[in-house]
Amino acid sequence: MNGKDLISIRDLERKDIEGLFSLAEKMEGEIGGEKSPLKNRIIATLFFEPSTRTRLSFQAAAQRLGASVINFESVALTSMAKGETFVDTIKIVDGYADLLVIRHSLEGSARLAANVAKHPVANGGDGGNQHPTQTLIDLYTIRKVKKKLDGLCVHLVGDLKYARTMRSLLYGLGMFGADVTLVSPKGLEMDKGVVDEAKTLFSMKIKQTNELDLKGADVAYVCRIQKERFADPYEAEKLQKEFKITEEQLKGVKEDLVILHPLPKIDEIDPAIDNSKHATYFEQAKLGVPMRMAIIMKLLGRA
Amino acid sequence: MNGKDLISIRDLERKDIEGLFSLAEKMEGEIGGEKSPLKNRIIATLFFEPSTRTRLSFQAAAQRLGASVINFESVALTSMAKGETFVDTIKIVDGYADLLVIRHSLEGSARLAANVAKHPVANGGDGGNQHPTQTLIDLYTIRKVKKKLDGLCVHLVGDLKYARTMRSLLYGLGMFGADVTLVSPKGLEMDKGVVDEAKTLFSMKIKQTNELDLKGADVAYVCRIQKERFADPYEAEKLQKEFKITEEQLKGVKEDLVILHPLPKIDEIDPAIDNSKHATYFEQAKLGVPMRMAIIMKLLGRA
Amino acid sequence: MNGKDLISIRDLERKDIEGLFSLAEKMEGEIGGEKSPLKNRIIATLFFEPSTRTRLSFQAAAQRLGASVINFESVALTSMAKGETFVDTIKIVDGYADLLVIRHSLEGSARLAANVAKHPVANGGDGGNQHPTQTLIDLYTIRKVKKKLDGLCVHLVGDLKYARTMRSLLYGLGMFGADVTLVSPKGLEMDKGVVDEAKTLFSMKIKQTNELDLKGADVAYVCRIQKERFADPYEAEKLQKEFKITEEQLKGVKEDLVILHPLPKIDEIDPAIDNSKHATYFEQAKLGVPMRMAIIMKLLGRA
Numbered sequence: 001m002n003g004k005d006l007i008s009i010r011d012l013e014r015k016d017i018e019g020l021f022s023l024a025e026k027m028e029g030e031i032g033g034e035k036s037p038l039k040n041r042i043i044a045t046l047f048f049e050p051s052t053r054t055r056l057s058f059q060a061a062a063q064r065l066g067a068s069v070i071n072f073e074s075v076a077l078t079s080m081a082k083g084e085t086f087v088d089t090i091k092i093v094d095g096y097a098d099l100l101v102i103r104h105s106l107e108g109s110a111r112l113a114a115n116v117a118k119h120p121v122a123n124g125g126d127g128g129n130q131h132p133t134q135t136l137i138d139l140y141t142i143r144k145v146k147k148k149l150d151g152l153c154v155h156l157v158g159d160l161k162y163a164r165t166m167r168s169l170l171y172g173l174g175m176f177g178a179d180v181t182l183v184s185p186k187g188l189e190m191d192k193g194v195v196d197e198a199k200t201l202f203s204m205k206i207k208q209t210n211e212l213d214l215k216g217a218d219v220a221y222v223c224r225i226q227k228e229r230f231a232d233p234y235e236a237e238k239l240q241k242e243f244k245i246t247e248e249q250l251k252g253v254k255e256d257l258v259i260l261h262p263l264p265k266i267d268e269i270d271p272a273i274d275n276s277k278h279a280t281y282f283e284q285a286k287l288g289v290p291m292r293m294a295i296i297m298k299l300l301g302r303a
Numbered sequence: 304m305n306g307k308d309l310i311s312i313r314d315l316e317r318k319d320i321e322g323l324f325s326l327a328e329k330m331e332g333e334i335g336g337e338k339s340p341l342k343n344r345i346i347a348t349l350f351f352e353p354s355t356r357t358r359l360s361f362q363a364a365a366q367r368l369g370a371s372v373i374n375f376e377s378v379a380l381t382s383m384a385k386g387e388t389f390v391d392t393i394k395i396v397d398g399y400a401d402l403l404v405i406r407h408s409l410e411g412s413a414r415l416a417a418n419v420a421k422h423p424v425a426n427g428g429d430g431g432n433q434h435p436t437q438t439l440i441d442l443y444t445i446r447k448v449k450k451k452l453d454g455l456c457v458h459l460v461g462d463l464k465y466a467r468t469m470r471s472l473l474y475g476l477g478m479f480g481a482d483v484t485l486v487s488p489k490g491l492e493m494d495k496g497v498v499d500e501a502k503t504l505f506s507m508k509i510k511q512t513n514e515l516d517l518k519g520a521d522v523a524y525v526c527r528i529q530k531e532r533f534a535d536p537y538e539a540e541k542l543q544k545e546f547k548i549t550e551e552q553l554k555g556v557k558e559d560l561v562i563l564h565p566l567p568k569i570d571e572i573d574p575a576i577d578n579s580k581h582a583t584y585f586e587q588a589k590l591g592v593p594m595r596m597a598i599i600m601k602l603l604g605r606a
Numbered sequence: 607m608n609g610k611d612l613i614s615i616r617d618l619e620r621k622d623i624e625g626l627f628s629l630a631e632k633m634e635g636e637i638g639g640e641k642s643p644l645k646n647r648i649i650a651t652l653f654f655e656p657s658t659r660t661r662l663s664f665q666a667a668a669q670r671l672g673a674s675v676i677n678f679e680s681v682a683l684t685s686m687a688k689g690e691t692f693v694d695t696i697k698i699v700d701g702y703a704d705l706l707v708i709r710h711s712l713e714g715s716a717r718l719a720a721n722v723a724k725h726p727v728a729n730g731g732d733g734g735n736q737h738p739t740q741t742l743i744d745l746y747t748i749r750k751v752k753k754k755l756d757g758l759c760v761h762l763v764g765d766l767k768y769a770r771t772m773r774s775l776l777y778g779l780g781m782f783g784a785d786v787t788l789v790s791p792k793g794l795e796m797d798k799g800v801v802d803e804a805k806t807l808f809s810m811k812i813k814q815t816n817e818l819d820l821k822g823a824d825v826a827y828v829c830r831i832q833k834e835r836f837a838d839p840y841e842a843e844k845l846q847k848e849f850k851i852t853e854e855q856l857k858g859v860k861e862d863l864v865i866l867h868p869l870p871k872i873d874e875i876d877p878a879i880d881n882s883k884h885a886t887y888f889e890q891a892k893l894g895v896p897m898r899m900a901i902i903m904k905l906l907g908r909a
Contacts, residue, residue: 032401036343040642042666053395056373060345060399063371068669070662085870087877092659092869095892096666098638264391271390286398335704339646356698359676363648363702366674566698567691574693589701 003301005114005121009132009168014175017139023294023303024140024287027064031290036066037302044097046089047073047124048104053263053285054124054134058101061292070097090116099299102126120299128164134262135168137291139176141284142219145258149176153216157183158223158243158268160190165262166223167194174202181207181217185225185239212243214253220245221260222268237267245269250278260284306604308417308424312435312471317478320442326597326606327443327590330367334593339369340605347400349392350376350427351407356566356588357427357437361404364595373400393419402602405429423602431467437565438471440594442479444587445522448561452479456519460486461526461546461571463493468565469526470497477505484510484520488528488542515546517556523548524563525571540570548572553581563587609907611720611727615738615774620781623745629900629909630746630893633670637896642672643908650703652695653679653730654710659869659891660730660740664707667898676703696722705905708732726905734770740868741774743897745782747890748825751864755782759822763789764829764849764874766796771868772829773800780808787813787823791831791845818849820859826851827866828874843873851875856884866890 001016043062045055050073059069072093086109093100094117102113103124110123110130125131143149154173160166160182167190173180180198182190195206214220222245230236244267245259261269261281273279297303304319346365348358353376362372375396389412396403397420405416406427413426413433428434446452457476463469463485470493476483483501485493498509517523525548533539547570548562564572564584576582600606607622649668651661656679665675678699692715699706700723708719709730716729716736731737749755760779766772766788773796779786786804788796801812820826828851836842850873851865867875867887879885903909 032343034342039640040638040670040672042669044662052375052377056347056375056396056399059373063345063373064343066343068371068674070665070669072658072662074658085872087880088870091880091888092891093662095888096662096895263395264388266388274394282394282398285395289399335646337645355678355680359650359678359699359702362676366648366676367646369646371674567694569691577693577697585697585701588698592702 001298003120006132006295006299007111007114007123008130009135009172020136020294021140021143024291027290027293031064038065038067041067042097043067043069043099044093045069045071045101046093051103054103057288058292061289061296065293087116094119122295122299128162130168131164133292133295134165135172137288138169139172140291141287145280149178152178152218154178154219155181155183155214155217156221159188159225160184161188162226162229163223170198174198174204179205183209183212185243186210212249217257219258224268240267245273247272304601306423309435309598309602310413310417310426311433312438312475323439323597324443324446327594330593330596334367341368341370344370345400346370346372346402347396348372348374348404349396354406354428357406360591361595364592364599368596390419397422425598425602431465433471434467436595436598437468438475440591441472442475443594444590448583452481455481455521457481457522458484458486458517458520459524462491462528463487464491465529465532466526473501477501477507482508486512486515488546489513520560522561527571543570548576550575607904612738612901612905613717613720613729614736615741615778626742626900627746627749630897633896633899637670644671644673647673648703649673649675649705650699651675651677651707652699657709657731660709663894664898667895667902671899693722700725705902728901728905734768736774737770739898739901740771741778743894744775745778746897747893751886755784758784758824760784760825761787761789761820761823762827765794765831766790767794768832768835769829776804780804780810785811789815789818791849792816818855823863825864830874846873851879853878
């Protein structure tokens with residue numbers, strides 16, 4: 001991974017990820033310290049699709065290391081088919097910065113950027129495809145809070161058909177030996193091909209259900225029902241209500257159940273739960289900074 | 304104030320403000336120097352309502368101290384009643400940064416943010432309510448230029464009913480023993496309750512008038528007639544014309560009259576006056592940087 | 607130039623530009639190094655007209671030197687005739703920063719800003735008038751790649767009537783003894799007064815043609831046909847097609863022909879050429895950073 005790109009979680013081996021866990025832990029310890037290993041270095045954050053949290057988290061990570069940020073935000077109006085503008089933008093910014101973070105609504109854009117740029121590229125999310133730094137944060141958070149990943153019972157809850165993070169997360173959980181229960185409304189199940197592949201690759205236990213029941217779970221990872229995918233918004237709201245995490249839903253769950261969410265959340269979790277001992281999503285967001293510090297250091301060949 | 308929040312000028316005692324005066328003076332001397340006391344620290348500027356000058360001034364202050372800035376600008380589309388999004392945003396950014404500067408169109412939002420965030424919060428203006436850093440800059444500027452606040456004759460001119468800065472400024476002037484004349488169009492007088500409270504609290508002399516006459520004034524603090532509050536824009540323009548500071552209006556005023564304005568100004572002051580010895584509003588804007596440096600240092604417990 | 611402004615290429619003498627060449631070369635060597643000569647300094651980038659590349663390049667240059675950036679972007683809605691707002695903005699930001707970079711759609715705005723600001727002002731492009739840092743980058747790139755400017759055969763290709771960069775570039779090329787061929791569609795020739803003046807000032811050889819033929823050229827500098835200037839967009843597209851650089855057009859050109867473009871490019875150069883040995887425009891964009899570093903250092907009197 002040194003000096004290379006981070007495009008997909010699938011480019012990483014278990015030992016790469018374990019290396020990032022250690023490095024992120026070290027980075028946590030250095031926040032607030034005097035070291036500026038990336039002094040005078042420039043990280044470019046190129047957001048062709050808005051994503052405030054990913055942008056701020058990467059910028060904070062860069063700046064905690066002493067680096068500066070140049071930022072470009074633009075809605076990609078033209079199709080990638082036309083292409084020139086995107087590739088030209090990447091080539092130009094590649095001449096200004098030491099590392100490029102790219103967010104784009106179209107699948108494959110980060111890989112294309114990596115092919116074109118001489119400097120390392122980190123994928124900050126490309127459409128429904130990959131969002132590897134999010135997956136690394138998710139795994140890091142679970143491991144940090146639970147002290148392990150192996151043998152944990154993790155429920156993935158919500159729209160598993162369209163949610164970007166869930167496929168990569170399943171893959172990552174498999175790699176580290178967790179057991180997974182897929183919990184989704186009917187019709188929003190995770191793609192069978194993805195599930196079968198994970199079973200084959202990691203001999204992992206995967207259950208599937210259309211009923212939300214968190215009783216046996218160590219971790220519940222919740223994501224949004226994407227209303228904009230529904231012809232009938234009323235149907236979407238009904239489903240969201242059924243799959244919403246409420247205090248009622250938390251009756252009888254394990255004492256140390258951990259609830260995660262990639263944020264921003266809207267209707268998926270009752271705000272009353274934010275103050276419960278289970279809610280770990282703000283801690284998860286916070287851990288994004290040291291993990292992204294680790295990723296930046298690694299991609300720049302500095303760790 | 305160390306390590307706490309700055310939400311309202313009313314949270315401060317006279318000795319706190321005097322401490323900020325001294326610290327701001329020290330900061331002025333350090334602009335352009337080599338010290339970076341806040342190296343690797345991150346200040347988040349969260350602007351739910353646009354305010355270019357406040358944003359740039361806070362960012363410059365943070366950067367003069369060696370800190371970095373992450374910035375978020377968004378128009379608050381939803382009412383605070385809904386709430387979740389604002390509180391979630393604060394909690395997330397609280398995980399990224401060491402101090403949060405918040406500007407929002409709704410009263411009470413900064414206080415809410417302070418309740419939610421673990422890091423210090425500085426109120427960068429919340430609706431018509433409070434804008435304490437502006438008031439501190441105003442007091443600091445007067446004291447710096449006039450060498451004192453006690454016993455000065457300060458005219459507050461313009462729309463005293465709606466202008467955010469004027470109530471806090473009256474309070475601050477009272478605390479430091481200045482005499483105040485309130486000059487406003489009929490119907491735009493300052494709220495009687497506010498005036499009475501200031502008289503009671505500080506036994507201060509307050510005159511009220513609907514005629515602009517700056518002859519006895521040491522300081523004229525001018526603010527905008529908020530046209531958007533008028534049903535009839537023609538009426539607003541007529542009033543603005545009557546309360547505009549022109550060369551004519553400055554005949555017979557004290558040699559060392561100081562004119563201040565929170566900026567941006569539009570029609571309130573004839574541009575011809577910008578080059579006069581009385582115009583002190585650009586100096587006032589400039590002093591915003593060392594005062595905000597002082598505030599940041601104080602809130603971070605570093606001074 | 608020390609401690610002054612950079613508004614027009616015409617304010618510079620040949621020895622000033624040669625000094626910038628040397629300094630830019632030194633700056634290239636220092637990118638990635640440990641020196642932060644502008645630590646705690648603030649550069650303001652004020653963009654009253656969008657220009658992503660110029661903005662990012664200036665920001666990167668400032669940050670490579672250890673400086674911080676405050677940024678303001680706004681579409682200038684009001685005419686300069688009204689004026690107050692622009693001048694006020696400059697005066698306010700002048701109180702926050704050590705150097706101001708200004709981009710505006712109206713001619714003369716940078717000069718006006720320089721008259722008003724106490725700190726140095728760099729013109730980042732003011733309408734169709736001047737874009738001196740671009741011209742300096744252009745000359746620097748040619749000199750760097752070709753090892754000289756004197757005696758080179760440089761073709762300026764495209765809309766020479768409206769393109770901002772071309773007049774200044776002609777002037778700069780004349781100053782350094784290059785020969786120029788002006789290649790434009792009929793009706794888009796460079797203004798006769800500008801051409802005659804260049805001939806008189808520098809006794810330079812200038813050919814003019816309406817046919818694109820790069821056979822004798824050492825350098826082809828290509829710019830866009832500005833479609834928005836045409837009543838008939840079809841006519842503009844037809845012209846663009848005729849003056850487009852294609853593989854066909856490059857048959858028989860010199861082995862070491864260098865193609866430059868200020869970027870962004872749209873239709874002017876076939877993307878297939880991006881990977882040819884002739885394409886030097888991304889290198890040119892990259893060289894913008896060290897040249898702007900040199901300009902910033904010079905304007906701040908630090909070199």
